[in-house]
Amino acid sequence: MRKTIGIIFSLLLVLSPLLIAAEKEDEKPKLTFELGGLVTTSDGYLGKVGKYLPMNEGIRPATSVQVQGMSGSTFYNLDANYRGDIWDQGHRFNIDFGRILEFKVDYTSLMHRLGHDTMFNLDTASLARSGVSHEDFNPTDEYNINYSEANAMAKLRIPQISFVDFYAGVRNQHRSGQYQARTLSKCSSCHVVGKTRAINNDNTDYKLGTNVRVAKASFDYSYTLREYRENEGAPTNTYLTKLHPELASPVFDSRIQYDSVDGALPFNVIPDTNKNTHLVKLSVPIADSSVLSGHYSNSRIENLMTNYKMDTSSLAAGFSMLVGRRGVFNARVNRISIKNDDVFVDTVEPVDVAGPYAGQTYAEAYPTFGSADWTRKSTYNRETIDFDTSFKYRFSAKTKARLTYEYKKIDREYYEVQTTTRHTVVGRFDWKPSRQWKFAFKGTLRATDQPFTNLYTAAAGVVQDYGVPNPFAGQQFYDFHRAREAHLTNQPTDVQEAKGIITWNPNYRFSLTVDARYRWEKNDALNFSVWSNDIINPGVNLWWTPANRLNITATYYYYAEKMKSLFAMPVLEGCGGGIIGGFPGTLTDMVDYDIDTHTVFFKLDYVASEKVSLFGTFTYNYSLAKMANLVLDENQLDSIPAVPPSPFDFDGISEVVEYSDLKMGQAVTDLGILYSFNRSWATRLVGTYYHYDDLAPYLYDETGKAFSFYFSAIYTF
Numbered sequence: 001m002r003k004t005i006g007i008i009f010s011l012l013l014v015l016s017p018l019l020i021a022a023e024k025e026d027e028k029p030k031l032t033f034e035l036g037g038l039v040t041t042s043d044g045y046l047g048k049v050g051k052y053l054p055m056n057e058g059i060r061p062a063t064s065v066q067v068q069g070m071s072g073s074t075f076y077n078l079d080a081n082y083r084g085d086i087w088d089q090g091h092r093f094n095i096d097f098g099r100i101l102e103f104k105v106d107y108t109s110l111m112h113r114l115g116h117d118t119m120f121n122l123d124t125a126s127l128a129r130s131g132v133s134h135e136d137f138n139p140t141d142e143y144n145i146n147y148s149e150a151n152a153m154a155k156l157r158i159p160q161i162s163f164v165d166f167y168a169g170v171r172n173q174h175r176s177g178q179y180q181a182r183t184l185s186k187c188s189s190c191h192v193v194g195k196t197r198a199i200n201n202d203n204t205d206y207k208l209g210t211n212v213r214v215a216k217a218s219f220d221y222s223y224t225l226r227e228y229r230e231n232e233g234a235p236t237n238t239y240l241t242k243l244h245p246e247l248a249s250p251v252f253d254s255r256i257q258y259d260s261v262d263g264a265l266p267f268n269v270i271p272d273t274n275k276n277t278h279l280v281k282l283s284v285p286i287a288d289s290s291v292l293s294g295h296y297s298n299s300r301i302e303n304l305m306t307n308y309k310m311d312t313s314s315l316a317a318g319f320s321m322l323v324g325r326r327g328v329f330n331a332r333v334n335r336i337s338i339k340n341d342d343v344f345v346d347t348v349e350p351v352d353v354a355g356p357y358a359g360q361t362y363a364e365a366y367p368t369f370g371s372a373d374w375t376r377k378s379t380y381n382r383e384t385i386d387f388d389t390s391f392k393y394r395f396s397a398k399t400k401a402r403l404t405y406e407y408k409k410i411d412r413e414y415y416e417v418q419t420t421t422r423h424t425v426v427g428r429f430d431w432k433p434s435r436q437w438k439f440a441f442k443g444t445l446r447a448t449d450q451p452f453t454n455l456y457t458a459a460a461g462v463v464q465d466y467g468v469p470n471p472f473a474g475q476q477f478y479d480f481h482r483a484r485e486a487h488l489t490n491q492p493t494d495v496q497e498a499k500g501i502i503t504w505n506p507n508y509r510f511s512l513t514v515d516a517r518y519r520w521e522k523n524d525a526l527n528f529s530v531w532s533n534d535i536i537n538p539g540v541n542l543w544w545t546p547a548n549r550l551n552i553t554a555t556y557y558y559y560a561e562k563m564k565s566l567f568a569m570p571v572l573e574g575c576g577g578g579i580i581g582g583f584p585g586t587l588t589d590m591v592d593y594d595i596d597t598h599t600v601f602f603k604l605d606y607v608a609s610e611k612v613s614l615f616g617t618f619t620y621n622y623s624l625a626k627m628a629n630l631v632l633d634e635n636q637l638d639s640i641p642a643v644p645p646s647p648f649d650f651d652g653i654s655e656v657v658e659y660s661d662l663k664m665g666q667a668v669t670d671l672g673i674l675y676s677f678n679r680s681w682a683t684r685l686v687g688t689y690y691h692y693d694d695l696a697p698y699l700y701d702e703t704g705k706a707f708s709f710y711f712s713a714i715y716t717f
Contacts, residue, residue, distance in 0.1 A: 029069025029076075036684070036712025038062045038084045044704040048666060048692035051113050053088065055706055060084030062710065073098035087111040087146050102155045109148035114179055116143055122192050131245075132190040138180075141196045145177040165211040167222075173203040181268035185240035185259070187252045193237055197268050200231040216285040226275040236264035251355035254362040257348040271305035289322035308341040310380065323391070331389040340378035347372045369478055381413035402428045416455045422448040436506050444497040451491035451523065458486040458528075458568035458588065486528040486588075488566060492521035509545040514538075529566035529590065536560045549607035559597040567591040567630055569656075591630045593660075597623040616671040624695075627660035663695035672710075682714040 042055045049055075067078040080091040090108040119134035153169035181197035184190055209222030242259045244251050258265060277299040284292050294317040301310045316334035323329050349361040349372050357365035363372050390404040406424040424446040431439045499517040516538040523531040539557035546552070569587045599621050606614040672686035687709050694702040 029067055029071075030716070031069075032064075032066040032714060032716045034064045034684070034712050034714045036062050036710060038708060038710050040706065040708045042704070042706035045692070045694075045702040046704050046706065047113050047115050047702065048664075049690035049704040049706045052110050054085035054111055056085060062712065085111075087148075100157050100159065102157075104153045105151065107148070107150045109146070111177075112145045112147060114143035114145065116141065117180060117182075117194065119182075119192060119194055132192065134192045134194070136194045138194070138196040141178065141180075143177070143179045143196075145175050145179065145199070147173070147175055149173045163213045167207075167209050167211070169205070169207040171205040171207075174201070175203075176200045181235055183237050183267040187245065187256055187259075188240045188243040189245050191240050195235045195237065197235050198232045199270070201229060201270070202231075203228050218281075218283045220279075220281040222279045224275075224277040224279070226273075226277070228273045228275075230270040230272060234266040234269040236266050238264050249355070250353050252352075253350050253354075254352045254357065254360065254365065257350070269305075271303050273301055273303055275299060275301045287321075291320045293318040293320075306343075308343060310338065310340040310378075312339075313337045323393075326394045328392045329390075330392075332387070334384075334386040336382075336384040336386070338380050338382050340380040342378070343376040345374055345376055377414035379412065379415045383411045385409045398432045400430050417450050417453050420448065420450050420452065422446065422451075436504060438501075438503040438505070440501040442497075442499045444495065446492075446495035448491070448493050448495075450525075451489060451493060453487050453489040453491065453526075455487050456484045457488045458484060458566070486566070486568065487526045488529075488568065489523055489526065489531060490533075490563075490565070491523065492531070492533065493523045493525050494521070496520045511543045513541045515540075526566075528588075531563075531565050533561065533563045551603075551605040553601070553603040555599075555601040557597075557599045559595070559599075561595040563593045563595075564590060565593065567627075589629075589631050592628040593625070594628060595623070595625045597621065611676045613674040614672070615674075616669075618667070618669045620665070620667045622663075622665045624663040625660070626662070627657050630657050661696055665691075665693045665695065667691045680716055682716070684710070684712045684714060686710040 037059050038061075039059050040055055041057060042050065046055050062082060062084045064081040065078060066080075067076070069076060074095065074097050076093075076095045078091075078093050080093075082089045087109050088111070090106075092106040094102075094104050096102045116139075118139075119136060122132050122134040149172065151169070151171045154167065156166040158164065158166075176199065178196050178198045180194050182192060182194050184192045204227050206225045206227075207222060209220065212219045239259050239262070241261075242250060242252050242256045277297060279295065279297045281295045282293065286292050295314070296316075297312075297314045299312050301312075303309070314334060314336045316332065318330070318332040320328070320330045349363065351361055352358050352365070361372070363369055386406075386408045388404060388406040390402060392400065392402040394400040404424075404426040406422075406426070408420075408422040408424075410420040412418050412420075424444065426442065426444050428440065428442045433439075497517065497519040499515065501513065501515040503511065503513045505511045517535070518537075519533075519535040521533040521535075537557070537559050539555070542552075542554045544552045544554075567589050600619070602618040604614070604616050608614060668688070668690050670686060670688040672684065674682060674684050676682040688707070690704070690706040692702070692704045
């Protein structure tokens, strides 16, 4: 509260001399002051109805101030809003001293309410006495991030060198609060841990620059220093002791780098960083109808904890020219280069204290594994060429067309998919045969060679039990990973999209727009499956003014997405029946994943009289998503290689479809009235109702409701 009052008071203090001077010069500013209160009540889960809103119970104050005016050659404008909570406010202040010195300052804050994962779904037990368990150290904590951003920008124009501007700015983003951090222990079992992670960080930009204009050419240079600082320490965890989960014996010491004997160790560490950016922009007219533009940027990010650096540079050029009296040609090319430091990973290599390999490290016991230390080559390292060109032609006052071609090539230095190329053609046609009708059509064709793909992600084939000889007998986990063959992706090689828009505007009181989009995506370059995705997105928007003082807006949009993808579930019982129990593989099936969303919006504004205005909005969203056509062959998992072999519990796997069935409904309604007593005094009353209902309660059981009532008195002079 003190912070809010301080911000508003400081801005008003700056304006006070100008307001007094304006009164003396008979330059009265326009000032509106609103003071009121906000009453809120809520019930249930607030993560959806109040995701970015404080929901403090009871009455809290709310106020706003708007000031605009001139004092001599000085123009000023203030818009300050405080909505009853330090994390729900926004302020903006501009002042211009005769176009010589200009200041712009703004501040905003909000809260982001986060969820709390119970992690109950992680608890599974195997018949070989291994499994997964969870432990939430802070089960009652509520998680949210409080966010604020302050910006200040100054621009100086010296009359004697009017072709040069100097500018400087500061931006600070501050985040505080807490969220859920996770880590896990291995070998005695998969023990997943959740702990509260406090954050208190600042992301601050310092910017200096100048802009030079000569004739119609312009040159702009800026330098930005960004400093990120985390002021809270990382959480710690004491990991479980390294034990074989079935034999409860320390035969796995060489496989895990740390455990309980190392004590509490930090995790979820956030490093401090610095980023330096240089940016140059240039625009030069070549002729009366042509312009050449370009920019060059260079930035370096440095991790202050490890001293590793990443360099990024971008060089771009653009050209625009008129073709005749009706055509416009544009072209642009951009080259981006990213270089990241190599990292040498020096692993801790403990030795086994028991078992047949006692006294040896893992690499010594299994020479085919290779060294446990390696140099990490960054997958960020790449060079990108992005080129596009377009031609727009106006056939007549009623008809125009535009054709665009885009080319993009990504050369990655170390990633398995090294080169990706993409070609895109976009065409648009606009036709307005009369004042009442308007048509537009847009089509897109895109072809991509080697899109970003997870190579060798899933094993081919199915899980086999001990009914057949184990071809991997005596080998280790890394052998199974190396045997994976199937590529998976959610990126298409081919895209086709069509969008049409029709607008009917019979008179100045009515307008109806209908649009529809269809997008077809496919990737048939995978080695074990074909991925596809179809999107249908029609909508209608209506605007109607049946009377001079009544405006109605209504909108409906439908979004449907159907994805066909290879469902891959890796299955491995790693500790039953000896060191390796059974042949690990993947249960696979082609499935559909369907998403449907309905969105309705309605708005009404009615000026009942010179004193009374009514307004209201209603928004409703209903969405569902579900996996369909999933068929897993239970016979492929008829037993687990425990000691002795035991039946496999297939129920947990067969419930995948059920748990993918997600439904939600969300509605927001507000109604309000503005009553003006006279030119100076008015009152505003607004009621808002939020409702969120998760229709899959067996999974989340998240239902929330909230109601707020706002009332205020407004004084304008």
